[in-house]
Amino acid sequence: MQLYLTWEDNMNKIQTTVGSIIQRVFKESNESVRRVVWIGAGGSFGGFYAAQYFMTRNAVTFSSEMFTSNEFVMAPPAYVGDDTLAVVCSMRGTKETCEAARVAKSLGAHVVALYVDPSELTEIADYQVKYESLALDESKTELSNTSIALMMAMELVDRTDGYADHDVAMSAFDNVDAIYRRTVGTTTPLAQKWAEKNKMRKPIYVLGSGPAYGAAYIFSICNIEEMLQISSPTTNSCEYFHGPFETLDKTTSVFQLVSVGRTRPADERSVRFLKEYGGDNVYILDAKEIGLNDLDDRVSEYFNHIIFAPILNNVYMRALSAEIQKSFLTRRYMWKVNY
Incomplete structure (x- = not known):
């Protein structure tokens, strides 16, 4: 059953929404989830870099890799299966990104879509989290795709290997928009x-x-x-x-x-x-x-x-x-x- 979650669902706390997604993935997996793949094209691909950087510097038993969409479609890694979480990002459903989500799901992965507008991607994915484009002045910085993916990475590490600074990091997301607004000036x-x-x-x-x-x-x-x-x-x-x-x-x-x-x-x-x-x-x-x-x-x-x-x-x-x-x-x- 598909699960759509937005930050409004949890009293304006995106951290709670992300925590709920990760909890559901682990609960509904037949095997222990121990891998994550971050998939996107262009800016959506680059936006995962913060999450990947965090994972490779903190995860011990949990592996992480990021892929540009079309490369994942053409040459998916052999390890993708029921123990894999695929986080797939596209604002409006880029064709090759939708196909990458389809491939990940066909291999047994649990697919989370990060999206701005509903598309074929949100139809394919098991879970959907709406984000706000950083290109819009009114968007909240903590609700960007990069912020949400980084929260997911922190939740994954905290749940598996443990992340001592988890609460400090989650609180930091409450301050990033004010820092950004001041820096614009x-x-x-x-x-x-x-x-x-x-x-x-x-x-x-x-x-x-x-x-x-x-x-x-x-x-x-x-x-x-x-x-x-x-x-x-x-x-x-x-x-x-x-x-x-x-x-x-x-x-x-x-x-x-x-x-x-x-x-x-x-x-x-x-x-x-x-x-x-x-x-x-x-x-x-x-x-x-x-x-x-x-x-x-x-x-x-x-x-x-x-x-x-x-x-x-x-x-x-x-x-x-x-x-x-x-x-x-x-x-x-x-x-x-x-x-």
């Missing part, structure tokens, strides 16, 4: 200056690492490339010195995300290099300066993506769109040709 004038400097620069390189890498990836492929049709390679700060740094000169446009957490030294290393050998088109966005330090140090690392992603989409991408006088709603091929 502080970064808007900075974004306008960045956009003015970089309006003629192509490509725009984006760097990030660890818990912020997913936000960097989405900023490149969804915001800059899809929405503005500007080439934008993404590089992990840890990999920057193994090839990509050879592209740097005084004119190169680089947007560096500096995370809080264990991989911050990798970001700081690339910042030092960028400042020495780069020019005026190097831009640094530091998580410490956009509110991540307001969260408890025990859990703040896992919230990098949740704050970075909407700021990059709603402040920096929009500023560049306005500066180059190109609507971010236009596309060259998407929805226009058969692909």
Whole structure:
């Protein structure tokens, strides 16, 4: 029987809704659930990075892997079965994502759909959780797909291996929207200056690492490339010195995300290099300066993506769109040709 849950079902506490979903999955499984696969395409795929990062740093007996939808359809992992939870995300039912959900279900997995509008995906899935698009100004940050997936990851680890900071993390979700709103105000004038400097620069390189890498990836492929049709390679700060740094000169446009957490030294290393050998088109966005330090140090690392992603989409991408006088709603091929 399908189960639809929204945050309104539990007195406006999405944490309770997510906890109910995970509890139902474990209760209704014939085998002990011990694996999770996160499946999506484009921004929906990248939005799972925070959950995957959390799982790989905290889960011991519970395994986790993320897949882009079409790759999962073409080459599903052999382990998927009744002991697997498949969390599948699509705003409105992207074709290959719906097919991925169908494949996961045919293999015996328990399928949870994260969605904005009902579609074939919500018809296929066993459980459905409605989220709010981060691209809309009125959306609550704790109700984004990334936030909900991260909550699921924390619930899974707490239920299986135990997560000592579970309650601290769940409380942190109550603060992320206020941090985001405040950061919009502080970064808007900075974004306008960045956009003015970089309006003629192509490509725009984006760097990030660890818990912020997913936000960097989405900023490149969804915001800059899809929405503005500007080439934008993404590089992990840890990999920057193994090839990509050879592209740097005084004119190169680089947007560096500096995370809080264990991989911050990798970001700081690339910042030092960028400042020495780069020019005026190097831009640094530091998580410490956009509110991540307001969260408890025990859990703040896992919230990098949740704050970075909407700021990059709603402040920096929009500023560049306005500066180059190109609507971010236009596309060259998407929805226009058969692909």
